Amino acid sequence: MDVGGERDLRAHARARLRDGLEQNIRLVLAKSAIALLEQDGDDREPLRIGLEFGVHHRRLGWGQGLTMLTCFGNLLPHLDAKERPRAVYQGLDAVSRETAGAAQRFILKPLPGPTPPASTLKRWFRQFLAVRDEEGAERVLVSAVRAGLSPAELAELLFAATTDYRYLQIGHALDFVNKALEALDLVGWEPDVTEAVLSSLVPGIAAGSRQEESNAWRHPLDLVALLEQAFPQLPAALTEGRQAQGAWVGRVALAEQVLADDPQATMEALLQALREGATPEQVAGAVSYAAALRIARFHLSNEFGDWDTTLHTFTFAHAVHMGLRRIVTVPEAEAAQAELLRGVGDAAMSIYLDRFLNIPPTRIPEPQPRGDQPERMLEQLLAQLDTQQQVNEVAELVARYLCEGGDERHLLAQLGHALLREDRDFHSIQAVEAAFREYELLRGTPEATHVLIAAARYLAAHAPTPRAQGQTYQIALRLHRGEHLFEG
DSSP states (O other), X not given: OOHHHHHHHHHHHHHHHHHHHHHTOHHHHXXXXXXXXXXXXXXXXXXXXXXXXHHHSOTXXXXXXXXXXXXXXXXXXXXXXXXXXXXXXXXXXXXXXXXXXXXXXXXXXXXXXXXXXXXXXXHHHHHHHHTTOHHHHHHHHHHHHHTTOOHHHHHHXXXXXXXXSTTGGGGHHXXXXXXXXXXXXXXXXXXXXXXXXXXXXXXXXXXXXXXXXXXXXXSSSOHHHHHHHHGGGHHHHHHHHGGGTTOOOOHHHHHHHHXXXXXXXXXXXXXXXXXXXXXXXXXXXXXXXXXXXXXXTOXXXXXXXXXHHHHHHHHHHHHHHHHHHHGGGSTTHHHHHHHHHHHXXXXXXXXXXXXXXXXXXXXXXXXXXXXXXXXXXXXXXXXXXXXXXXXXXXXXXXXXXXXXXXXXXXXXXXXXXXXXXXXXXXXXXXXXXXXXXXXXXXXXXHHHHHHHXXXXXXXXXXXXXXXXXXXXXXXXXXXXXXXXXXXX
């Protein structure tokens, strides 16, 4: 094998990928992704190139493009091997389109003088964000990275600051924090990359809308006041329940309470679950499940745009859930968990505000085994997604497939394929990726099926599209194989 020649081809593909990002050329991006992932290529390589390009070429910092790139990176293990270059291509295309024509971003220098301890950096970071001082906050964050804080400590700093405010930027700020951390998990926590990625989050956190300033969270019920009364009780509830952790089994009951029309009772139920031994992660998981049920029960008589309302709540709740899993190793972890649990409260209140979208609630399918062939159902799933608004029909197919004992790996791969063949849609990508992750954590329970039903319904509501991205990808694939584009 000509190792040198292969190295030259990969170097050429990397260079062309950067050209495609800079010049926003879909065909070049697709051909580069195919070349770099050919023959078990390292998928981290194009992801890293796209990540570094995105954080340096958008003055506004982290946005939808980089979030989609990370979502596709997370989905890769669930996809068939032949689909992975297409996923990488779509993520790179999202970054390229969002940065096209944007001003370049320059990372600020750290604070002058000796670096203060981590506790001081955390306090200063939050103080700068309190007054929306983007420059000061970014310099503190850069200093924290250069001081050698661990990934968990950096995550805790960002999560704590973001949950100082209620449902910041309708959930996007915390969701973006989670996705930036996951992006670094994918490509590696090298200091220069970490500094560029995490500092890109600051503009969105500093400028994001805070729901304590919104009318919907203040009237007719003051949800912010309700949360502020509950938050001081979190540390004591955690301490009380510590000895009983490991025996709590109240996920479904807690989720149903969160879905009820009584926010005061919901907050007390969250605190009581902690007192009874539920871990912060378990409480966050129950709230994430409740948020997924809002989508699974979304009635089609609602306005189409309201799908996004439920999606924002779900991805926010999911981000809090993932955050609590991430920070368990930080010093004084219980205090850090108490701070991030404020995000669980925010998610619960957002679920409450979404309650009208489940009036009446759509019935979740509960099929009985009848000997259907699971693989045939996977074909039917794609056929249903070729027609608009087959939302309930697709949900029924997913439920029946799992009921008949179909291989979950094939179902996840088919849903991933169904997502990839559509044109890029930020919220559909978020819905499927978050649902896959929650499904992994719920595997083997009825709740896991409900989460996949939610993702399938959301995808069906937003399909089919013109599928122009897929056409470009097919052209790139044929060119890569040396095939003729036109016959005759």
